[in-house]
Amino acid sequence: MDSSPPAVAITGLVKRYGDKTAVDGLSLTVERGLVTAVLGPNGAGKTSTIEICEGYRRADAGEVRVLGLDPVRDATALRPRIGVMLQAGGVYSGARAEEMLRHVAKLHAHPLDVSMLIERLGLGSCGRTTYRRLSGGQQQRLALALAVVGRPELVFLDEPTAGLDPHARHATWDLVRELRADGVSVVLTTHLMDEAEKLADEVAIVDRGRVIASGSPEALCHDGAENSLRFAGPPGLDLGSLLNALPEGAKALEVSRGAYRIEGDIDPQLLATVTSWCAQHGVMPERLTVERRSLEDVFMELTGRELRS
């Protein structure tokens, strides 16, 4: 029995900049104790939404509750309980990495051990370097350290792995997993689909200021999704005859010369039908694979293929 309010509850959120509507009636609930990834094209309104949850920007309409509190009215009660990693900046350009981390630790009652954090995030070599001289990836890691140093219940990470090398990315993923294991709720934004797939319990896809799909990565990939079967063979096969053999609703196409795709409910029966059709026609189906849609496919389908700015 857990009657505590959700980590984040947003209903009908609207944020305008001048006559531009960045967030347009967005609703989202984030459960506690989970990692929730917010995905969306550039300019979708992710940062705006997160910064409203942090109490930094003000909503034009709608209701936002973070840990059951109003981010603006209850800021004093809320701020010790959340940790924030900004998409960029946040540190005095003349401050040293370790100095800034120790400073933010001092603002909290029970901070983490700063030396441990520095080691965990591979910031040891940058302790004495001023912020403006850190590399982009080092600045990112410092920002992550700043978000967690106060032992928050809930962290907002705005693109935590943008610009990180593979090593640092894995260190960040490990840290996020550990946060989750230790009971911290995590909300992160990302453009990396594999990151969301690997890390997130829940995914929300945001486009033009609204949530257009949400659920676990598995559910999103399956939900109404047509799986597909691919194989390669000689070009120009008679797909009409193949289609006659397949169950109703399936589709067969030659995606490119000699590359075939069957779409539909791919079950063992269908697979057998395809291979026996191939056998009858003396076709050797090469590189035969059954594919599930990836999160990236779902994302591209939902948000449209063209890149919007």
Added chain:
Amino acid sequence: MAKEQTRGTFAPAPGAAPPARMILAQSALETRMLLRNGEQLLLTVIIPTLLLVVFSSADIVDTGDGERVDFLAPGVLALAVLSTAFTGQAIATGFERRYGVLKLLGSTPLPRWGLMVAKTACVILVEILQVTLLVVIALALGWSPHGNPAWVVLLLVLGTAAFSGLGLLMAGTLRAEATLAAANLVFILLLLGGGVIVPLDKFPSGVEHTLALLPISALSDGLRDVLRDGSGLPLGDVAILAVWSVLGLGAAARFFRWE
């Protein structure tokens, strides 16, 4: 499994530090940032010191009757307040806003009022260092101050309030680059036209009366009345500074954009 027994490294334990500790830490950090910044030191220490030494030693500007240093020391003290409370604070805060420092601090337990108290403490601390340095140099140059030190402190505090309000107003409304340019320009204009090294009576009388209403003129003139002429509390100058303080701080509180 064992999760119930052993609390993990990151197990939540949220809480704010006591306000006094937060403000102390923030004041110390702000002061370190300021003292580490070369341009800020040029503005707050080197320029006032050079002006005091050069203009006291050589007869460049006609400062009227009496020792040149007796005219210049109060003016340079006013300039020191201007450089720290207005120019330095405006530029630093403008860039903190621009680079998301205010945003990040806004997500920590440090309240906004606490940040403002810390900024004020930092300004006052730097001013104490400046005043000490300038007083020692002026005394070495043969300065003989008069008057009631309490009035001097009152004038310095009012000047600090007026310039802080104007500086924060600028930092909180303009872009950081615009603040940088404007704060430096204002510094130079007020240095020349605020009775700091050039006596206001060198200007045509219409201009002189307008210039006298500037906060820098009120501060340098008030300090000069006390320190050079040994007069009582210069009420006119105090009134001008008080009005600027109320207007500046009020407008800053009203228009400062944190976003």
